[in-house]
Amino acid sequence: MKRLGGIALAFALGWLVAMLTAGTPYAGDIKRVVGPGTLVQLQTPWGVRSAFAPFWESWQLVDAIFFDRARIDHGKMIQGAIDGMLATLDDKYTFYQEPDKAAQTTDDMAGKTGGIGIFLRFADGRAYVWKLIPDGPASKSGILQNDEILQVDDQIVATLIADKSVDDAATALSARIRGKKGTSITLIVQTxxxxxxxxxxQRDDIILPSVEWERLSGDIAYFHISEFKRNTPDVLAEGMREFSRTPIKAMILDLRRTPGGLLDSAQRVLGFFYDGTALWEERQAGSLIELTTTPPDSDISRVTVPLYILVDERSASASEVVAGALRDRYPGTLLIGTQTFGKGIVQNIYPLSNGGTIRLTMSQWLTPNKLHIHGTGLTPDITVNDDPAARADAPCVADRMPKAGETLCRDPQLTTVLGLISALR
Structure with a gap:
């Protein structure tokens, strides 16, 4: 028995020495033999070290034995492990973002990024200019809407985005296009x-638009918020100041197709209308925490005119916070449109050491009147469906465009609101 044990030990030591010689497939790299798990396990919290043992054992087996070395990608292995862990929570709002995507999300939510001022769209493995930001570098250079982007510097776009999902293709191409203000970029495009x-x-600092406003006939202030970014309240303040110079009789807040954004941005937007509870937050222990509105700058007076909010099935999260709070706390507010999305939970974004992030659900929220909306949404006071057979008799707001030869747009929800305002006079 001793002899067998000695043979086994000698064989094991011989195997390890052989693995460390340059003539082996492992080229003397001990990490490729034992895997990083042997060292990294020392950093695993003691209370779960035994539970993690099968993970590191699996990593070591793949890293040391899998025959096709070219298919081993440690980055993808780690991302897959994180994705798998988060998937067990069965919460589609909790997810991992790799470093490039995380950086782009940070820029987007800040409302500002270094780039050339274009939005992308993808079809059949090709990339196109979807929209241009006015006065951005791309617009000034003569790039046109629907131009195909063939090459970015020395990178062929078709190769870059091949076999990628639309989201991954957007991340990869955006990472190539974005950059610091003043740096050069060369595109090959085709109309x-x-x-x-x-x-x-030359790249420039690009302000990502999230608020549009205009004065409609009859002294009606119209605002459309496309997303609640960090700079959204500041941009909204510009519109508020503009309307303060000439009195308005009513306000329309358009939150249709608004997927949400930052909670503190929603609290600041609510501060333009009232002072008090913005929402209640319910965390693990079930206790309610009151979150309040944030007051605007001292030179801006709070809104006092009748308020009408347009909502639809894509109004979600922060837009539902604002719509629900205003109906609860701003007297006379009316919601017009269709049932909202129903996202009544809050996520926080946590940075990781590799530059990636985890977006993790940390609580659910209730309206000031303590209404739960998760999974159900907000029911409008007046339901108006977007009837495709409706007449084109509304002003064209936000990104709506009239048909050729016409000046008005089909927008039955806006038409309904304008009729309500007209009846007040």
Missing amino acids: SGTPARTVTL
Whole structure:
């Protein structure tokens, strides 16, 4: 028995020495033999070290034995492990973002990024300019809406986005296009039916629009918030100041197709209308925490005119916080449209050491009157469906465009609100 044990030990030691010689597939790299788990396990919290043992054992087996070395990607293995862990929570709002995507999300939510001022769309493995930001570098350089982007610097776009989902393709291409203000970028683009052309331009700081406003006939202030970014309240304040110069008789807040955004941005937006409870937050222990509105700058007076809020099935999260709070706390508020999405939970974003982030659900929220909306949404006071057969008799607001030869748009929800305001006079 001793002899067998000695043979086994000698064999094991011989195997390890052989693995560390340059003539082996492992080229002397001990990490490729034992895997990082042997060292990293020392950093695993003691209370769960035994539970993690099968994970590290699996990592070590793959890393040391799997025959096709080219298919081993440690980054993907780690991301897959994190994704799998979070998937067990059965919460689609809790997820991991890899570093490039996390950086882009941070820029987007700040409302400002270094780039050339375009939005992308993808179809059939190709990338196109969806929209241009006015006065951005791309717009000034002659790049047009629907131009195909063939190449970014030395990177062929078709190769970059091949076999990627739309989201992953957008992340990969955006990472190439974005950059610090003042740096150069060269694109090869093509307008349909014309030869491809090369465009070299300088990146600039791009303000990502999230608020649009205009004065409609009858002294009606119209605001559309597309997302609650960090700078959304500041941009909204500009519109409020503009309308303060000439009195308005009513206000329309359009939150249709508004997926949400930052909770503190929603609290600041609510501060333009009233002082008090913005929402209640319910955490693990079930206790309610009151979150209040944030007052605007001293030079801005709070809104006092009748308020109408447009909502639809894509009004979610922070837009539901605002719509629900205003109905509960701003007298006479009316919600017009269709049932909202129903996202009544809150996520926080936690940075990781590799530059990635985890977005983790930390609580659920209730309206000031303590109404739960998660999974059900807000029911409008007046339900108006977006009837495709409706007449085009409304002003064209936000990104709506009239049909050729017409000046008005089909927007039955806005038409209903304008009728309600007209009846008050």
